[in-house]
Structure formats: structure tokens, C-alpha cells
Amino acid sequence: MEVVFTEFPWGIILILLPLMAGMICFLWPRMAQVLGLVTTFSITLSVAGLAWQMLDTGVYRHAVGGWGAPLGIDLYADGLSLLMLATTALVGFAISVYSAAYFEREDATRFWPLWLFLLAALNALFLSSDIFNIYVTFELMGLAAVALVALAGGRDALGGAMRYLLTALLGSLAYLLGVALLYHGFGTVDIALLAERVDASPVVWAALGLMGAGLLLKTAVFPLHFWLPPAHASAPAPVSALLSALVVKASFYILLRLWLEVFEPLVGSEGVYTLLGLLGAMAVLWGSVQALRQTRLKLLIAYSTVAQIGYLFLAFPLAAAAGVTAWSAAAYLALSHALAKAAMFLAAGNLVRFGGHDRIADLDRVVQRLPLTASAFALAGVSIMGLPPSGGFIGKWLMLEAALAQGRWDLVAVMIVGGLLAAGYIFKVLGYAFTQADVVHESKTVPTSMEWAALLLALGAVLLGFLAVPVLSLVGIGDPFGISEVRP
Amino acid sequence: MSAPFLYALVGMGLFSLGLYGLIVYAHLLRKILALNVMGSGIFLVLVALAKRTGEAPPDAVPHAMVITGIVVAVSATALALTLMLKLTAETGRAELPNEGKE
Numbered sequence: 001m002e003v004v005f006t007e008f009p010w011g012i013i014l015i016l017l018p019l020m021a022g023m024i025c026f027l028w029p030r031m032a033q034v035l036g037l038v039t040t041f042s043i044t045l046s047v048a049g050l051a052w053q054m055l056d057t058g059v060y061r062h063a064v065g066g067w068g069a070p071l072g073i074d075l076y077a078d079g080l081s082l083l084m085l086a087t088t089a090l091v092g093f094a095i096s097v098y099s100a101a102y103f104e105r106e107d108a109t110r111f112w113p114l115w116l117f118l119l120a121a122l123n124a125l126f127l128s129s130d131i132f133n134i135y136v137t138f139e140l141m142g143l144a145a146v147a148l149v150a151l152a153g154g155r156d157a158l159g160g161a162m163r164y165l166l167t168a169l170l171g172s173l174a175y176l177l178g179v180a181l182l183y184h185g186f187g188t189v190d191i192a193l194l195a196e197r198v199d200a201s202p203v204v205w206a207a208l209g210l211m212g213a214g215l216l217l218k219t220a221v222f223p224l225h226f227w228l229p230p231a232h233a234s235a236p237a238p239v240s241a242l243l244s245a246l247v248v249k250a251s252f253y254i255l256l257r258l259w260l261e262v263f264e265p266l267v268g269s270e271g272v273y274t275l276l277g278l279l280g281a282m283a284v285l286w287g288s289v290q291a292l293r294q295t296r297l298k299l300l301i302a303y304s305t306v307a308q309i310g311y312l313f314l315a316f317p318l319a320a321a322a323g324v325t326a327w328s329a330a331a332y333l334a335l336s337h338a339l340a341k342a343a344m345f346l347a348a349g350n351l352v353r354f355g356g357h358d359r360i361a362d363l364d365r366v367v368q369r370l371p372l373t374a375s376a377f378a379l380a381g382v383s384i385m386g387l388p389p390s391g392g393f394i395g396k397w398l399m400l401e402a403a404l405a406q407g408r409w410d411l412v413a414v415m416i417v418g419g420l421l422a423a424g425y426i427f428k429v430l431g432y433a434f435t436q437a438d439v440v441h442e443s444k445t446v447p448t449s450m451e452w453a454a455l456l457l458a459l460g461a462v463l464l465g466f467l468a469v470p471v472l473s474l475v476g477i478g479d480p481f482g483i484s485e486v487r488p
Numbered sequence: 489m490s491a492p493f494l495y496a497l498v499g500m501g502l503f504s505l506g507l508y509g510l511i512v513y514a515h516l517l518r519k520i521l522a523l524n525v526m527g528s529g530i531f532l533v534l535v536a537l538a539k540r541t542g543e544a545p546p547d548a549v550p551h552a553m554v555i556t557g558i559v560v561a562v563s564a565t566a567l568a569l570t571l572m573l574k575l576t577a578e579t580g581r582a583e584l585p586n587e588g589k590e
Contacts, residue, residue, distance in 0.1 A: 139564065166523065169564055173526050183537065
């Protein structure tokens with residue numbers, strides 16, 4: 001029994017299980033929903049198994065099929081990968097419960113296999129240890145995500161999906177050219193081996209430029225965010241939640257991983273991280289202002305995603321002097337944003353189901369009529385605004401601490417203004433939710449599981465505020481940020 | 489100028505040409521083709537890189553990457569073409585709808 005837990009290849013399960021389940025869904029469409037729920041639940045358990053194993057033995061490394069690193073494919077997980085896997089599993093399971101009630105027969109048979117493929121791609125991406133494998137998983141993820149956006153049908157969703165696909169492919173191709181250059185320069189695609197060999201040569205600079213541009217495009221950092229709002233706002237609600245919570249984080253994770261390991265010799269050059277910080281700051285301000293201006297709820301939430309991604313990039317200029325604090329802050333923000341944003345999109349989906357529209361001004365007393373959904377939105381809002389005791393508060397507090405310690409008052413100002421603007425757009429929605437609308441709409445009932453899925457995710461985002469110490473010590477496994485001790 | 493270097497240079501040229509096409513043309517079929525041209529450019533670079541071994545037999549790893557890349561490119565193109573057809577059926581034009589812009 002002991003051996004099962006210390007040596008069991010959980011990483012293989014995390015990739016193969018959803019992949020096989022997805023294919024079975026095509027063969028037996030009737031089983032899709034049950035299979036999807038069972039699979040996502042099993043994935044949650046497997047991540048827990050992996051976490052337990054890693055607490056015992058440190059980083060996870062598995063050579064697929066017994067072929068080692070230079071020739072074969074290695075799976076690798078440290079604390080940062082574990083954090084992303086756990087986020088994906090938890091948010092994914094909640095969204096699955098929601099989707100079981102959301103999608104009707106025809107749509108359900110299309111949704112489940114695509115979502116399971118997306119899950120397989122995400123897990124494979126977080127477990128990848130070489131940059132070419134990451135390219136392949138990017139494409140798997142992108143194709144599944146685009147197809148999911150197009151599920152809604154109609155002009156907006158198809159247009160959004162097409163724009164998303166072209167952007168994702170462009171990003172991947174730029175990334176692939178970077179991979180080619182790095183392979184040419186150093187003869188390996190393994191991240192750990194590259195980390196040993198790279199130097200500040202022109203090849204590395206060109207690769208950094210190409211891969212960085214591709215990843216920034218995929219992460220939708222200002223001003224490369226143009227594709228995100230149409231895609232995220234026009235997709236079905238559970239799909240918007242998956243995209244905003246998980247898919248954009250995947251490319252950020254890769255950027256962070258490459259930045260920390262492969263491009264380390266360049267980190268000394270101030271220009272690059274100043275630029276990233278500047279883009280982040282612009283994203284925070286621009287995204288928040290745009291969110292405030294929106295009249296449709298789902299577009300508002302999508303622009304809020306643009307703004308919240310900006311916060312993650314504020315960690316780059318701060319990390320130079322306060323590495324661990326800034327990176328822990330970014331990791332914590334990514335996690336709490338995933339929970340809160342998924343909750344928000346699911347709540348928005350409930351409101352659309354209830355009233356048949358997502359015009360903010362016409363929200364008709366939803367606080368009384370859908371109290372659970374309104375609470376979910378408000379609690380998720382608490383985390384997005386960064387009010388205590390939520391997970392968003394911990395992340396933003398750590399980042400503020402790093403900025404204050406370095407006297408970066410400009411970044412402090414951006415964070416505070418961003419928080420105020422976030423409060424503005426969330427209270428704008430809640431204000432309309434309390435009042436009666438001019439036009440009365442016919443309302444439909446919303447299944448209880450859809451309301452609870454949103455509420456539990458939002459509660460999770462708030463409760464994260466109390467879990468900072470254990471979560472950050474888990475992230476510290478294998479020392480992803482380069483220093484052995486992670487301070488909460 | 490050695491042959492592999494020429495190939496790599498042509499590959500970079502194709503990549504740039506594809507990028508230009510992707511940005512400039514509005515018709516979706518042209519955009520999809522432009523992405524394919526970009527992809528072929530990268531494949532050419534990878535094939536040229538296989539000669540990095542000098543006189544020894546060419547490195548097989550970039551070739552494996554190209555094959556994987558081709559599989560990915562075929563699937564992505566298939567999805568893009570399907571989406572284009574659906575979009576054309578919906579809007580009557582094989583172009584991106586405009587109001588996605590702010």
C-alpha cells in the first residue's frame with residue numbers, strides 16, 4: 001500500500017484519464033455527462049494523491065515509457081505545477097457540476113468530450129518539462145478551447161472563436177520559432193538542461209523575444225488583449241469560466257517558468273522586466289476602465305479578466321529585488337482569480353438563464369429572486385477587489401508589500417487605483433441587482449446545482465485568505481522561485 | 489553561404505511573409521493560408537537546423553518536431569476552415585465580424 005502512494009505515477013493518470021474519457025464520450029455520447037463528472041472528480045483525487053506524494057518525496061519526475069530526458073518525454077512537477085494542477089482540478093470539478101445542469105442533451109454531447117480534452121491538455125501542459133512538449137499541449141489546449149467557444153453558435157460566438165483561433169495559432173507559431181532557435185543554440189528542449197546551458201547570446205535574446213511575444217499574446221496582456229473579450233463574453237457561461245479561470249493562466253504559467261529557469265541570464269537586464277511591468281500596469285488601468293464602461297455583464301467580467309492578468313505582470317519588475325514575495329503574490333493571485341472569476345462567470349450564466357439577457361441595467365431585483373447567485377457574485381467581487389479576508393487580498397497585499405519595500409510608489413498607485421476601479425464595476429452590477437428594472441422580464445428557474453457551484457467557488461476564493469501559509473508552503477516544494485524558504 | 493543557412497533564411501522569409509499576410513488580408517481563407525505559410529517557414533528552419541551536426545548524419549530531433557508540427561498544423565487548419573464555413577453561412581462573408589473591436 002505504501003508503495004502505491006509513494007511511487008504511483010499520478011502524472012500519467014492526470015493526462016491519460018481525461019484523454020481516454022474524452023474519446024469514450026465520442027463513442028457513447030449518452031454516457032458523456034456521467035463520465036465527465038466521474039473523470040473530473042477522479043482528477044481532483046489524483047491531484048490530491050500527487051500532492052501527498054510530493055509532500056513525502058519532493059518534486060515529481062517521471063520518464064514516460066522509461067525513456068529519459070534528452071531523448072524521451074519527462075513529466076515534471078514542482079510546487080508551482082502542483083498549484084496550477086490543483087487549481088485546474090478544483091475549478092474544473094465545480095464547473096463540471098455546473099455544466100451538468102447547464103447543457104441540454106444535444107449540447108452536452110458536444111461539450112463533455114471537448115472539456116475533457118481541454119483538461120488533458122492543461123494537465124499535460126502543467127506537467128511538461130520540455131519546451132517543445134509545451135508547444136504541442138498549447139495547440140491541444142487552443143483547439144479544444146476554440147471549439148468550446150464556438151459551441152454557443154451564432155455570429156458573435158463564431159466570430160469570437162475565429163479571432164481566438166487565429167490569435168492562438170499566431171502565438172503558438174511565434175513560440176515554436178523560439179523553440180527552434182533555442183534548440184539550434186543549445187541542442188536540447190529540456191527546460192532543466194537549457195537552464196544549465198543558456199547564456200546572454202543573441203540567439204537567446206531572439207528566442208526570448210519570439211516566445212515572449214507569443215506567450216504575451218496568448219495571455220492577453222494589454223495591448224494584445226483584443227481577442228479576449230469577444231471570445232470570453234460570447235462563449236457559453238461554463239466555457240467562459242474555464243477560459244478566464246484556467247486557459248489564460250496556462251500561458252502565464254509557461255511564461256513564468258521560462259522566465260525563472262531558461263531566461264535567467266537575461267533577468268539582470270532591466271529593460272525587459274520594466275516593459276512587462278509597464279504592460280501589466282496599463283492592463284490593470286485600461287481593463288478596469290473598460291470594465292466600468294460595459295453595459296453587458298459578461299463583457300464586464302471579461303474586461304475584468306484583462307485587468308486582473310495585469311496584476312500578475314506587476315510581479316516581474318518587483319521580483320528583481322524581492323523574488324519570493326513577488327512570485328508568491330503572483331501565484332496566489334492566479335489561484336484566487338481562477339476561483340473568483342469562475343464564480344463570477346457562473347453567476348453571470350445563472351443571471352442569463354434567469355432573465356434571458358445579461359444587460360446590467362435590466363437586472364431586476366436578482367438579490368431577492370436569486371440570493372445564492374447574487375451572494376456568489378458579491379463574494380467573488382470581494383476577492384477581485386482584494387478586500388480582506390479573501391485570497392485576492394493576500395495576493396495583492398504580498399505584492400503591495402514587495403512594492404513598498406522597494407519604494408515603487410508608481411506600482412503601489414496602480415494597484416490601489418485598480419482596486420478602486422474594481423470596486424466601481426462590481427458595485428455597479430450589485431447596485432442594479434438590488435433595484436427594480438424598468439422593463440420586467442419573464443424569468444426562468446435556475447437549477448440549484450448551478451447556483452451552489454457558483455457560490456462554493458466564490459466561498460473558496462474568500463476562504464483562500466485563511467489558507468495562505470499551507471498553500472504557500474505547498475508551492476515551495478522543489479523551490480520553484482529559486483530560494484529555499486517561502487515566506488507567507 | 490552554406491545550403492542549410494540558405495534554407496533557414498528562406499524559412500525566416502516565409503515566416504515574415506506569412507505574418508504580413510495574416511495582418512493585411514481580411515479574407516479568412518487568406519489569413520488561414522498565411523498562418524500555414526508561417527508554419528512552413530518554421531518547418532524549413534527546423535529542417536535546416538538538422539544539419540547542425542556538420543559532416544555527421546543529420547540530427548533527427550528537428551525532423552520529429554516537424555512531423556509533430558505538421559500534424560498540429562493539419563488539425564488547426566481543419567478547425568479553422570470549418571469555423572470559416574460556419575461563419576460564412578451565418579454572416580454571408582468570410583471575414584471577421586467587426587463589432588468585436590472596442
